[in-house]
Amino acid sequence: xxxxxxxxxxxxxxxxxxxxxxxxxxxxxxxxxxxxxxxxxxxxxxxxxxxxxxxxxxxxxxxxxxxxxxxxxxxxxxxxxxxxxxxxxxxxxxxxxxxxxxxxxxxxxxxxxxxxxxxxxxxxxxxxxxxxxxxx
Numbered sequence: 001x002x003x004x005x006x007x008x009x010x011x012x013x014x015x016x017x018x019x020x021x022x023x024x025x026x027x028x029x030x031x032x033x034x035x036x037x038x039x040x041x042x043x044x045x046x047x048x049x050x051x052x053x054x055x056x057x058x059x060x061x062x063x064x065x066x067x068x069x070x071x072x073x074x075x076x077x078x079x080x081x082x083x084x085x086x087x088x089x090x091x092x093x094x095x096x097x098x099x100x101x102x103x104x105x106x107x108x109x110x111x112x113x114x115x116x117x118x119x120x121x122x123x124x125x126x127x128x129x130x131x132x133x134x135x136x
Contacts, residue, residue: 080127092134
């Protein structure tokens, strides 16, 4: 049996801002950007990993969510408390330079970590933390 990652989800509050960041700043390809059941289905992915997509979705894209649940998720996103993702790169310093020059909100400049990677961190336009790691 072979199991592989196909999709992961990142909560965003504005698809257009998210696309400008993930596509134009990070260089990910847009796989889908379509209307779907009253919502917008947007997926992006790395050209070097064509079988893996990141779904950019509203904080609580669930048909049975209550207004209180939606408000709670919106508040968590606004505070930057939802989980983000870790991207791997072969040159974390170049990634840092590219993203910071494009106006990315820096959380951590590149540094060597005791667990064997050199990494940096940013917030995306919705407030999610994104880490960029290079193996040492």
